[in-house]
Amino acid sequence: MEPNHNGLTLSRVGKTFRAGTRHARTALEDVSLQLAPGQVGVLLGPSGCGKSTLLRMVAGLEEPTTGALALNGQAITGPGRDRGMVFQSYTSFPWLTVRQNVAYGLRITGDSSSLREGAVDYFIDAVRLGDVADAYPHELSGGMRQRVAIARTLANHPALLLMDEPFGALDPETRWQMQSLLLEIVRKERTTVLLVSHDIEEALYLGDVVFFLSSHPGRLRETIRPGFKASLGGDREAMLEHPEYRQLDLHIRRMMSDEGRCASGPGPRKGAKRPAGSQRPLETEQ
Numbered sequence: 001m002e003p004n005h006n007g008l009t010l011s012r013v014g015k016t017f018r019a020g021t022r023h024a025r026t027a028l029e030d031v032s033l034q035l036a037p038g039q040v041g042v043l044l045g046p047s048g049c050g051k052s053t054l055l056r057m058v059a060g061l062e063e064p065t066t067g068a069l070a071l072n073g074q075a076i077t078g079p080g081r082d083r084g085m086v087f088q089s090y091t092s093f094p095w096l097t098v099r100q101n102v103a104y105g106l107r108i109t110g111d112s113s114s115l116r117e118g119a120v121d122y123f124i125d126a127v128r129l130g131d132v133a134d135a136y137p138h139e140l141s142g143g144m145r146q147r148v149a150i151a152r153t154l155a156n157h158p159a160l161l162l163m164d165e166p167f168g169a170l171d172p173e174t175r176w177q178m179q180s181l182l183l184e185i186v187r188k189e190r191t192t193v194l195l196v197s198h199d200i201e202e203a204l205y206l207g208d209v210v211f212f213l214s215s216h217p218g219r220l221r222e223t224i225r226p227g228f229k230a231s232l233g234g235d236r237e238a239m240l241e242h243p244e245y246r247q248l249d250l251h252i253r254r255m256m257s258d259e260g261r262c263a264s265g266p267g268p269r270k271g272a273k274r275p276a277g278s279q280r281p282l283e284t285e286q
């Protein structure tokens, strides 16, 4: 894969926990991928395939055993302000109001107070929390608290927004609202996003590109670029009825169940065959 100085590049990344011991466990092997600026990438795959480990390496919280990661041409060697992370659990400060939570990150970056006030209001409005700006997190619903976390992270203008199952703890209705809102904001802000998901509908709704990982060890099995994104935008119902969506949904379900079988038998093979029944070739990078 040609190195790309824009966006996120992973080159032959591998991760072995407790390397060099007899308890060594290879979670990820030979993962190469690229995510262009302004795109939403989704890491999808069966449980334990290494999605969170990969995201943590991009965040700089975990070191790769092999290979290299770079963001906009800069090697990732640890955590940095160019990356913001939103977790599944709500990570707002309970002793600060919504407004103070969103302002917190900006205080650290030292923006001037007028710029800061403007940015805080802008992001509170973007996540539609204007009415509760002076409330404390315990007074808010789960979806609202997750919106505080997103606003706080976005207010720092990260080059890359990392999200580990950010809506996994929410009820379906709130999750759909949050997904639409996220799409709206990242399109407007042109934020690059890498998001971990278990959910095929979420992956295809949010992802400009979906990286499907196989398990034991995690490898990039397929890169899927849903072709309907450009024409449908954020129209979920139109997506659910779109023939390509249905085809991709079925294809991914088959890969998931194939991986489930692999997990209980010998490990998945490199270059494993496309599951029978997949109607047309899908764009792949491996």
Ligand SMILES: Nc1ncnc2c1ncn2[C@@H]1O[C@H](COP(=O)(O)OP(=O)(O)OP(=O)(O)O)[C@@H](O)[C@H]1O
Pocket (backbone or CB within 6 Å): 017, 018, 025, 027, 045, 046, 047, 048, 049, 050, 051, 052, 053, 054, 198
């Ligand atoms: N700190 C660690 N020490 C040892 N093994 C680990 C560690 N973190 C993760 N692993 C192992 O690495 C593999 C990948 O874990 P990871 O959490 O990245 O998978 P995942 O795809 O995010 O799983 P899930 O979808 O269930 O959240 C698993 O086998 C896990 O047990």
